[in-house]
Amino acid sequence: MIRSISSNWRAWTGVGAACAVAAALLVAVGPDGSGAPRAATASGHRWVTDDAGRALILHGLNTASSAKSDPGGMPWIEEKDVQRESDALGSDFVRFLIQWRNVEPQPGSYDDAYLREVETRVRWYGRRGYRVMLDMHQDIYGPAVKGNGAPAWATEADGLGVTEQEQWELKYVEPGTIRAFDHFWGTRSGGRDLRAHYAAAWAHVASKFADDPAVIGYDLMNEPWGGSVQGPAFEAGPLAALYRRTITAIRAVDRDSWIFVEPEAVSANWGLPSALPRLTDPRGGGDKARIAYAPHLYPLPMDLGGGYTGSTKSQVDSTLDSWREQTEKTARRLGAPVLIGEYGLDMTLPGAGAYVTKVRETADAMGAGTAYWSSDPGSWSPWDKELKPTALVPILDRPGPRAIAGDPIAYDWDVKSRTLTVRWRGAADVLGGTEIYLPVRYFPEGGRVAGGVQQSWDAKSRILTVTSGAGEHTVKVTPAG
CATH class of the missing domain: 2.60.40.1180 (Golgi alpha-mannosidase II)
Known part of the structure; x- marks a missing residue:
């Protein structure tokens, strides 16, 4: 979840060459696509469908940020918490966080005990009629560079460091993080083919859940970041190549589940264009394809603080309009349905409730599903620290x-x-x-x-x-x- 890099944009100027790449991103992607024809729905009348052929409108929560720091990779929830969520919100969907570090703790060695724990929690949701999307989550690449996601053995930072930052997102432009991503994407010579491991790890996960009726599909990577390669060059190049490779690997073991792809977050989250190209599904084209588009939504003006009020409100509304236009344009290019993989706000900020309502209304107008960030108790959540309902509950219970x-x-x-x-x-x-x-x-x-x-x-x-x-x-x- 990249929320507040913009509030420290000027601080990036001291990070060296990585800063120049990141700062150039806004220029590289530009205000492309203005005036493009609008479809009646986000994706030209394509929908995530069930086995009966019905169009699904999925709404729920992300579960959960707590899994990032847990050594075993498990979220905070127990089965009673899933029941509470079902009762309070009527949710029928969850974006469930998993991590590469837990799936493949050593090269080519998979932790099936971890996946059985995931399966147990998937079953909690499945018994209540939920559909589960498994999300291979990363932030700041992995623990070896002070983030989460990738295992240490797959982190090649060449000895470069990462300094903790008050705004955690700024660690994305630390030298060690940039280098780890560059080696992962293969944009720097001399590293291993870590993408092959990543695709194989996904295939292993998919082989375990291909026949699970609760699992609707797989989100291939949370908020991809290109390291020193940014914008269209990243999305149309290394990112699309990884997606193609991983889609092929998954389809070898699971022909039917939906595969969700995300754009580069640092532009698309803010309503800027994506250059992600159309991706072929080995299932076939047209209605046979089951590839969906799962961008996140964190409007840039809100990163400056102040909530959804005053001049910030009008700026956010403009950003929402841009985000919808660019999301619909990308979805049409991909031939894909849309699901908002993350959105949310600190509910203690002024106007927060009106903002969440606005996003849900936007999603309804687009025909898009949503996954609110997140189920973790606190000020962003439907539950406070004592697990009592917050003001968010009646807004999400729609x-x-x-x-x-x-x-x-x-x-x-x-x-x-x-x-x-x-x-x-x-x-x-x-x-x-x-x-x-x-x-x-x-x-x-x-x-x-x-x-x-x-x-x-x-x-x-x-x-x-x-x-x-x-x-x-x-x-x-x-x-x-």
């Missing part, structure tokens, strides 16, 4: 469709009128009904359906199922009673 039997057109939640409107084009070859989540805070007795036929209502899961066939449907749901 009505909306979960699975749509066809191609979604639009959906909208009007909190004032307590009306949820869902429009879609039905498809005869899609199995199952359209599932809609109705939280108890707005729909204590369930929902009243207009424009469709209610098939079932599950008061425990708060899921209303509506039957549909071919043709266009507009369903409005209001509180029953």
Whole structure:
């Protein structure tokens, strides 16, 4: 999660050549794509789908930052915490952090005991109807350069150091970090082919979870950083090459799970363009492909502090507009659905609740899923340090469709009128009904359906199922009673 590099942009000037590369990034990517045609949805009507062919609108949390520092790589949660989350938020999705250092502690040697612990936690979510995305997480490359993610044996810093920084993100431009990334990407000669190890590690993970019904897919790398190669040269070069290699390795053991790819974070997170090229799925093209786009969203003006208020609010709104435009443009180029892999804010800041609401409304307008950062108790979380609900809970606990039997057109939640409107084009070859989540805070007795036929209502899961066939449907749901 890169949030506040911008607030210390001037401090980068003392880091030497790495600073020049990073500073040039803003110029390199530029305001490309303005005026590009807008699709009705983020991805030209492509969606993450389930095995029945229904479009999935996934919402949940990241679990969890605590896994980064835990020696065993496990998050703070117990099964009761997953149940609390399900009850309070109605979540149906989790971005679950794993790390290369735990998967492959020694070259070519995989820790299956660690993966069994991951499997245990995946099962907790699966029993509650969640879909799990496994995220190979890194920040500042790995522990050997004062970050997390990569194992020590895969860290080639050539003796260069990394100094701790008040803003932790500034460690990305420390000499040792830059050198470790350069060796990993193969942009500096003399190192080992660490990318081969990385792709093989992913294949090993995928072989363990290919048949797990709860695991929807794999996020190949958290917030990629190019070291001394930045911008389009990095995304279209070393990053795309790693993605192609890893996709091929995963598809050798798992033909069906979704594969999620991220852009270079330090530009795309702020609403700047991505140069990530279209990636081929060995499954085939068109609807056969299962590659999705999972950018993060941390608007640059907020990095300067002050929350979502005053002049910062207008700057953030402009950034959100740019972020949506650039995300949709990249998604169309990739032919991929969109899921916001991370977004969030310290809820003690002024306007934080309005900001999170704005992001969720933006996601709904795009037809994108979301994973809020994160489940760790604290000021960013739905839970405080005593695990009591924070003001974030009623914001995230939002009505909306979960699975749509066809191609979604639009959906909208009007909190004032307590009306949820869902429009879609039905498809005869899609199995199952359209599932809609109705939280108890707005729909204590369930929902009243207009424009469709209610098939079932599950008061425990708060899921209303509506039957549909071919043709266009507009369903409005209001509180029953």
